[in-house]
Amino acid sequence: MTVALHEKPAVYDAVIVGAGVMGATTALFLARAGLNVAMIDRQDMFRAASGVNAGTLTLHMTRAQLIPHAIRGREMWLNSAEWLGEDVGALATPGLSMAFTEAEEDLLRQRARVRQEMGAPIEIVSPERAISIEPGINPGLRAAAYCALDGHIPTYRVGGAYARALKQAGVTLIENAAVETIASSGGQGYEIRLANRNQAVHAHRVVLSTGAWLEKMLGWFGHDIPIRCLINQLVVTETLSPVMNSVLSIANGLLSLKQFANGSVLIGGGWQGEGNIRDGGTRVIPENLQGNVRLAQHVVPQLNTAQILRVWLGLESETPDAMPLIGPLTHDDNAFVVGCVHSGFTSGPYMGRLLAERILGADPDLTAFDPYRFSSSPATGSQP
Amino acid sequence: MPSPDFSPVTVIGGGIAGSTAAIALSRHGLPVTLIDEQSEAGGQIFRAPSPYARQTVPPNHEFSGGDTLRGKLAASDVTVRLGTRVWGLSPSLTLDLIGSDGMSQLPPSTVVVANGATERFFPFPGWTTPRITGLAGASILMRNGGTLPGQTVVVAGSGPLLFSVAHQVLELGGKVAAIVDAGSRTDWFRLGAMLALDPSRMAQALSWMGQLRKAGIPIHHRSFLSSAQETESGLLLTVSEMDHPQRRHLYAAETAACGYGLKPSTLITRSAGVQHHHDALGGYLEPVTDVAGRTSRPDLYVTGDAAGIRGMAVARLRGLVTAHALAQDRGLISSATYESLTRTPRRQLRRLDAVSRRMLPLMNAGRELAASVHDDTIVCRCERVTAATLRSAIHSGAKDLNQLKAWTRCGMGPCQGRMCEDSARNLVTGTCKNTPEDAGSFTARMPFFPLPLTSVTGTFDYSDIPLPKAAPL
Numbered sequence A: 001m002t003v004a005l006h007e008k009p010a011v012y013d014a015v016i017v018g019a020g021v022m023g024a025t026t027a028l029f030l031a032r033a034g035l036n037v038a039m040i041d042r043q044d045m046f047r048a049a050s051g052v053n054a055g056t057l058t059l060h061m062t063r064a065q066l067i068p069h070a071i072r073g074r075e076m077w078l079n080s081a082e083w084l085g086e087d088v089g090a091l092a093t094p095g096l097s098m099a100f101t102e103a104e105e106d107l108l109r110q111r112a113r114v115r116q117e118m119g120a121p122i123e124i125v126s127p128e129r130a131i132s133i134e135p136g137i138n139p140g141l142r143a144a145a146y147c148a149l150d151g152h153i154p155t156y157r158v159g160g161a162y163a164r165a166l167k168q169a170g171v172t173l174i175e176n177a178a179v180e181t182i183a184s185s186g187g188q189g190y191e192i193r194l195a196n197r198n199q200a201v202h203a204h205r206v207v208l209s210t211g212a213w214l215e216k217m218l219g220w221f222g223h224d225i226p227i228r229c230l231i232n233q234l235v236v237t238e239t240l241s242p243v244m245n246s247v248l249s250i251a252n253g254l255l256s257l258k259q260f261a262n263g264s265v266l267i268g269g270g271w272q273g274e275g276n277i278r279d280g281g282t283r284v285i286p287e288n289l290q291g292n293v294r295l296a297q298h299v300v301p302q303l304n305t306a307q308i309l310r311v312w313l314g315l316e317s318e319t320p321d322a323m324p325l326i327g328p329l330t331h332d333d334n335a336f337v338v339g340c341v342h343s344g345f346t347s348g349p350y351m352g353r354l355l356a357e358r359i360l361g362a363d364p365d366l367t368a369f370d371p372y373r374f375s376s377s378p379a380t381g382s383q384p
Numbered sequence B: 001m002p003s004p005d006f007s008p009v010t011v012i013g014g015g016i017a018g019s020t021a022a023i024a025l026s027r028h029g030l031p032v033t034l035i036d037e038q039s040e041a042g043g044q045i046f047r048a049p050s051p052y053a054r055q056t057v058p059p060n061h062e063f064s065g066g067d068t069l070r071g072k073l074a075a076s077d078v079t080v081r082l083g084t085r086v087w088g089l090s091p092s093l094t095l096d097l098i099g100s101d102g103m104s105q106l107p108p109s110t111v112v113v114a115n116g117a118t119e120r121f122f123p124f125p126g127w128t129t130p131r132i133t134g135l136a137g138a139s140i141l142m143r144n145g146g147t148l149p150g151q152t153v154v155v156a157g158s159g160p161l162l163f164s165v166a167h168q169v170l171e172l173g174g175k176v177a178a179i180v181d182a183g184s185r186t187d188w189f190r191l192g193a194m195l196a197l198d199p200s201r202m203a204q205a206l207s208w209m210g211q212l213r214k215a216g217i218p219i220h221h222r223s224f225l226s227s228a229q230e231t232e233s234g235l236l237l238t239v240s241e242m243d244h245p246q247r248r249h250l251y252a253a254e255t256a257a258c259g260y261g262l263k264p265s266t267l268i269t270r271s272a273g274v275q276h277h278h279d280a281l282g283g284y285l286e287p288v289t290d291v292a293g294r295t296s297r298p299d300l301y302v303t304g305d306a307a308g309i310r311g312m313a314v315a316r317l318r319g320l321v322t323a324h325a326l327a328q329d330r331g332l333i334s335s336a337t338y339e340s341l342t343r344t345p346r347r348q349l350r351r352l353d354a355v356s357r358r359m360l361p362l363m364n365a366g367r368e369l370a371a372s373v374h375d376d377t378i379v380c381r382c383e384r385v386t387a388a389t390l391r392s393a394i395h396s397g398a399k400d401l402n403q404l405k406a407w408t409r410c411g412m413g414p415c416q417g418r419m420c421e422d423s424a425r426n427l428v429t430g431t432c433k434n435t436p437e438d439a440g441s442f443t444a445r446m447p448f449f450p451l452p453l454t455s456v457t458g459t460f461d462y463s464d465i466p467l468p469k470a471a472p473l
């Protein structure tokens, strides 16, 4: 392992492109291992998905195969003081996923079973039991899936905590500089060109962690993977007296509902708005705003006293098989990707650490996340 | 000349500028809808008085001017939708409305934004007590409600509103304990030199100032409220001098009215994505407009104070010129007709604009206060964020307002940063030594004000909810 000792190396050991939770965690663990690391973002750090997400640490909405990772990620958030350097206020609560129709009950049971098999401590409970856990819910439910491991994190506290940790670890942060090209510089690593800057950045290794913006960059490394961009809607209310203390969802996964310590209720679940990755502009679809909020009010009838304070949309990325991309993009092990992780805020710290370990020479099992799974001839990953 | 286009126009805001523009637009034959959140048109200055105020407040120009304007509006073909607020808009300018009749939408139209001004505040220890109101709020309470904000009032802040509010307090039989002005006396007298250009307004401000001095009311220039403490009977207020921080004056009063000038209300124009710039003199963000209120979007015009604070005389003239320009852009009148219709108003505008711009630094005299705000003082009252929290986030790397908001919640509350944005920006630029443009402004989000959740949900059955297909397992 080369460990450069000077402050501003001519060539970084690693450059991380994209400063969300995935890239920032990778950067943090690489820097702590002694690498000279720079992290670049097209805007300020943590302003895309990692700055606007709902902060739900739930297993009810996680892809079944990612349950083990989500459990680890959740633990890391709850212990953030230990590895991030400060407590970001993650809260452990129970989680309930509800069914109001027969079809939903079937779905609930089926999904709970699969997630149980993957290690989530989920059990189906009666309406009475669900109401005793969460008195504020609509008594008209047919059944609920209960999970003791749930919770939430005040997302707004995370970006600043990472900024301080990264600074302390010696990561060079380059903000408001979109990466425009990455070219191999004569077998000596990469030359990274930035918008609005004359000086290129040089690195022995690059990590792509640009979330919804990954598709084009993957192409630079010969990976032709269509990345779908979800435009997730969130709605927050003004503060109100306590109406719930757990994380609530419904069988098909299209609701997440929780109340923060300050009394505001956050309504999410992946209802869609309009938007695009070109300028990041988004727009609320009125029917989807209404649908999402109706669902929330149906689940917790007391929300009828709430005031809607704000609605916003955030961009989340998804691969064709809805499984993450984590691992090397080239056969010489110099370019990597981490992203497209479902419920990726929950597992982000764990996924970022996994990739850092892989880059540092360990051999974690990343088979299911291998970007080459989308290549027609798996052995021909080209280099730019 | 393009072929005439008679598609609809929507005017947001029924103050002097908006009402004037709406009437003139409808005279050009355009179908015009005027939207205003109040129950009667008139805006801030020409706001309709309560029946009680009509009896108690001496007859004044604002009442009669407002009545005339409302009369003209009623006689016009303008469709007026009162008690209606715009809570959101789409990129194509569909407007989301809420009114007594519930939620509705207006399909895309050409929009004239005439939603006026917002008062600026700078925080100090104790500023969040309900005994302290804004100057603009106090003025409306007195003129249109006929009610004093308190029997004894300290009037503080900056700009001409100081003297008009103090005058109103006396008129309704109240007592002004002191006037605290961030501006200097010389600034005011320098303004006096502009008297010739806008005699009515300047003469009034200076005559009020003289009257108040004669009445023996202490006037502190280059001074500011540095703390407010609640007591049994009201407030104990400390006044500090800007140039001699150790010199303090104490006043007891029932309430205080405090405001540091006006700024354009930009939530709607920012949401619509038109270009804005920072006006250094006014110390605020304003949409980039030409003399007629054209913006960087051909389907959006801004008129009145929303295009930059210039006061009521300019608002009326701007409303007229905007309407005629829009008519010309639509091919309803020739450029020669536009020239002749607007020759006089444009000449008057040039003259008044010069005076009004000279007034801006006086309104913005408190600008240096925000950077020195005490660490324990709450800057964002909605989310209770202190100056110390903001400074520490700036120190961690938040160099612009949106990162500052994301990391501290400053500006995330119900007021969308109207109250704290100026202080937050001054803290950022003061610490990072960057420009107000670099610091930017809080991203505007919908809804523009809190909406009752049930106004969005209405009555429904579970089966009405269009549940999307299940997320992948």
Ligand SMILES: Cc1cc2nc3c(=O)[nH]c(=O)nc-3n(C[C@H](O)[C@H](O)[C@H](O)COP(=O)(O)OP(=O)(O)OC[C@H]3O[C@@H](n4cnc5c(N)ncnc54)[C@H](O)[C@@H]3O)c2cc1C
Pocket: A017, A018, A019, A020, A021, A022, A023, A040, A041, A042, A043, A044, A045, A046, A047, A048, A049, A050, A051, A052, A053, A054, A055, A056, A057, A058, A177, A178, A179, A180, A209, A210, A211, A212, A213, A232, A233, A234, A256, A268, A313, A314, A315, A316, A338, A339, A340, A341, A342, A343, A344, A345, A346, A347, A348
């Ligand atoms: C509204 C919403 C709610 C969500 N709720 C939850 C939840 O409750 N629980 C949960 O676990 N997950 C949730 N998620 C998912 C989670 O937020 C994401 O999975 C996670 O944050 C993704 O992190 P990331 O680092 O991969 O991407 P991002 O955070 O999007 O980071 C990508 C970064 O790359 C930068 N970038 C892009 N292009 C370039 C370029 N050319 N050059 C340089 N930089 C570039 C971007 O500016 C951005 O900062 C939610 C997502 C959204 C959008």
